[in-house]
Amino acid sequence: MGIMDLQPTELKLTEQRSLEIIWSDGKKMDYPYGVLRMACPCATCREKKRAEAAKPKGLLQVLSAAETVPLAVTQMRPVGNYAYNITFSDGHSSGLFTMELLREIGTLVET
Ligand SMILES: [Zn+2]
Structure with missing residues (x-):
């Protein structure tokens, strides 16, 4: 079974502000909401991350109102x-x- 064939068999929002996925190969992975939000692959977020990375280090980061509110899915x-x-x-x-991205994030969080 290749990685492309893997499917979530169970999705659960936990009390710990994370998403739990049980995959078709039996692996259980945990995804904190904040990590998922950070990993958002849309063009806007990718551009934002690129801009953040290009900023000089030590620059004070100003959090927007939305970013200070605890995120949820x-x-x-x-x-x-x-x-x-x-x-x-x-x-x-x-x-x-x-699914491929979710597996990748889950593996990163796990280690
Ligand atoms: Zn996004």
Whole structure:
């Protein structure tokens, strides 16, 4: 079974402000909401991350009002059988999280 064939068999929002996914290979992975939000692969977020990375170090970071409010996942919508569209409590919903990306994030969080 290749990584592309892996599917979540169970999705659960936990008390610890994280999403728990049980995959079809039996692996259980935990995704803190903040990590998911940071990993949003949409063009806007990728551009924002690029701009952040280009800033000189030590520059005071000003948090927007939305960023200081604890984030939550408010909705997860399957897109075909290859991705999930995740809506966050800050109103952001343009990220398409492919199964491949979710596996990758889960592996990073695990280690
Ligand atoms: Zn995004």
